Amino acid sequence: TKKAIIIGSGIAGLATAIRIRNQGFEVAVYESNMYPGGKLTELDQQGYRFDCGPSLFTMPQFIENLFIESGRSIKDYFQYSKKEVICNYFYEDGTRFTAFADIDKFAKEATSVFDTDMKSIQKYLKKSKSKYDLTSSLFLENSLHKLSTYLTTDTIKAIANLASLDLNKSLHEFNSGVFEDSRLVQFFDRFATYNGSSPYLTPGIMSMIPHLEQGYGTFFPKGGMYSITRSLYQLAIDLGVTFHFETKVDQILVRHKRALGVRIGDLVKESDLVVSNMDIVPTYKKLLPDQKAPKKVLSQNRSSSALIFYWGIRKEFPEMDLHNIFFSKNYKEEFEYIFDKKQVFDDPTVYINISSKNEKADAPDGCENWFVMINVPGNEGQEWDEILRTAKENILKKVSRLLHVDIEPLIETEEILDPRSIESKTQSFQGSLYGSSSNNKYAAFLRHPNFSRKIQNLYFCGGSVHPGGGIPLCLLSGKIVSELVKKDFT
Numbered sequence: 305t306k307k308a309i310i311i312g313s314g315i316a317g318l319a320t321a322i323r324i325r326n327q328g329f330e331v332a333v334y335e336s337n338m339y340p341g342g343k344l345t346e347l348d349q350q351g352y353r354f355d356c357g358p359s360l361f362t363m364p365q366f367i368e369n370l371f372i373e374s375g376r377s378i379k380d381y382f383q384y385s386k387k388e389v390i391c392n393y394f395y396e397d398g399t400r401f402t403a404f405a406d407i408d409k410f411a412k413e414a415t416s417v418f419d420t421d422m423k424s425i426q427k428y429l430k431k432s433k434s435k436y437d438l439t440s441s442l443f444l445e446n447s448l449h450k451l452s453t454y455l456t457t458d459t460i461k462a463i464a465n466l467a468s469l470d471l472n473k474s475l476h477e478f479n480s481g482v483f484e485d486s487r488l489v490q491f492f493d494r495f496a497t498y499n500g501s502s503p504y505l506t507p508g509i510m511s512m513i514p515h516l517e518q519g520y521g522t523f524f525p526k527g528g529m530y531s532i533t534r535s536l537y538q539l540a541i542d543l544g545v546t547f548h549f550e551t552k553v554d555q556i557l558v559r560h561k562r563a564l565g566v567r568i569g570d571l572v573k574e575s576d577l578v579v580s581n582m583d584i585v586p587t588y589k590k591l592l593p594d595q596k597a598p599k600k601v602l603s604q605n606r607s608s609s610a611l612i613f614y615w616g617i618r619k620e621f622p623e624m625d626l627h628n629i630f631f632s633k634n635y636k637e638e639f640e641y642i643f644d645k646k647q648v649f650d651d652p653t654v655y656i657n658i659s660s661k662n663e664k665a666d667a668p669d670g671c672e673n674w675f676v677m678i679n680v681p682g683n684e685g686q687e688w689d690e691i692l693r694t695a696k697e698n699i700l701k702k703v704s705r706l707l708h709v710d711i712e713p714l715i716e717t718e719e720i721l722d723p724r725s726i727e728s729k730t731q732s733f734q735g736s737l738y739g740s741s742s743n744n745k746y747a748a749f750l751r752h753p754n755f756s757r758k759i760q761n762l763y764f765c766g767g768s769v770h771p772g773g774g775i776p777l778c779l780l781s782g783k784i785v786s787e788l789v790k791k792d793f794t
């Protein structure tokens with residue numbers, strides 16, 4: 305039997321392990337933490353349970369496929385339900401907007417709250433769908449880089465210039481060209497943050513992202529987001545994948561341009577192939593110190609990171625739902641702070657996720673578990689302790705103002721995650737959430753491929769490589785790697 309080694313048990317590492325195991329490989333996963341999941345973990349504190357990382361669940365079919373392909377019934381492992389309300393929005397001028405999943409209901413609500421009409425909304429969402437349909441199979445579901453060996457620079461440029469993809473303007477320019485109401489523009493601009501980018505820099509093609517929410521829907525996993533990790537880990541175990549926790553891989557062993565296995569301290573573990581689920585930057589820096597690194601790819605700007613307060617709140621807020629956004633008054637300045645000044649704006653957009661809205665057991669009776677997050681720059685040695693203190697004050701002021709309730713006295717428990725701890729807990733370079741940012745139109749072509757061009761039998765999965773960050777794309781990276789492995793080994 306051929307042996308495969310996977311470095312890291314993030315969501316992409318788990319998906320890759322499952323798929324390669326299904327091809328008959330003996331699969332061993334080495335994970336430096338005591339637990340699987342990487343960024344997708346959970347936290348228990350004084351009667352409150354929190355999902356630590358991802359909170360928005362889209363494209364459940366990518367998870368479903370893993371169970372189908374493994375010949376298992378998903379119901380035995382994982383259940384989820386569709387959300388009717390996607391997100392509640394609060395603006396500084398007092399506007400409140402509920403984004404419904406049902407498109408007609410969404411458009412009706414939008415026309416009653418914003419200065420717009422049904423037709424404009426429906427047209428925007430239709431265009432969002434067509435952009436997704438046009439590009440998903442080329443950009444997301446395949447190894448773009450195997451393809452791009454056949455694509456010349458001219459062809460890539462031609463694709464980038466297709467007017468219908470809106471690559472030559474920013475998402476904000478695109479949205480401002482469609483809608484006049486600045487509140488609605490801000491609503492559609494926000495989708496840039498789904499891959500950690502700025503709406504003022506990321507290209508207009510990102511207007512396909514609303515289609516993921518409105519077209520495919522948003523979902524909630526029974527038991528919270530952590531059930532995704534738990535169920536994939538259990539599936540991998542049931543299929544016979546072996547896991548080694550608290551085992552940090554120190555080096556990928558290469559001889560004659562071929563990956564031979566890994567080194568863990570003094571131990572050598574041999575294998576026929578190696579997949580790294582570690583962020584691509586430290587993979588080269590730490591695990592492949594003797595190999596020439598692809599400088600251009602690795603020097604891409606990173607996506608944003610996050611500052612998160614996990615608060616146990618001694619009160620219930622009926623005006624909030626699972627996902628809630630409290631918008632900044634000056635969105636442009638907020639993103640300039642994140643991507644130019646590499647600092648934190650004093651009126652940040654605040655995202656509050658409350659899983660106890662769906663999963664009562666996540667908080668004591670009459671209480672709520674608030675996951676309070678703002679987007680911040682990656683860790684470049686800023687004064688995080690001071691930033692944290694100021695950010696907390698600003699967040700409390702803003703949320704208290706918009707909810708008309710003093711929040712601070714209601715906080716029963718507190719935990720904090722910042723770019724430093726995201727980096728140290730998951731090895732993500734600078735603590736970025738989604739690998740490199742999509743702040744330019746060639747970003748899709750500049751992500752690292754899912755294989756090594758120089759070293760045979762070495763593959764890469766996860767949010768820092770093609771096709772990108774976020775659970776759905778990480779799962780797709782696992783699929784692409786398994787397809788490459790299948791081709792290379794049969």
Ligand code: FAD
Pocket residue numbers: 311312313314315316317334335336337340341342343344356357358359360361551552553554581582583610612726729730731732737738765766767768773774775776778
């Ligand atoms: P990671 O989760 O980065 O895990 C990598 C694993 O590899 C870690 O467990 C690490 O310990 C291990 N590892 C690294 N190096 C080594 C080594 N040398 N030896 C052994 N093990 C090693 N996505 C969404 O879809 N929706 C959201 O709402 C969302 N919100 C987010 C909010 C936050 C706060 C964060 C942090 C992320 C969010 N994301 C969201 C992004 C999403 O979490 C990530 O894209 C995804 O989980 C990354 O998975 P991954 O497979 O790349 O690996």
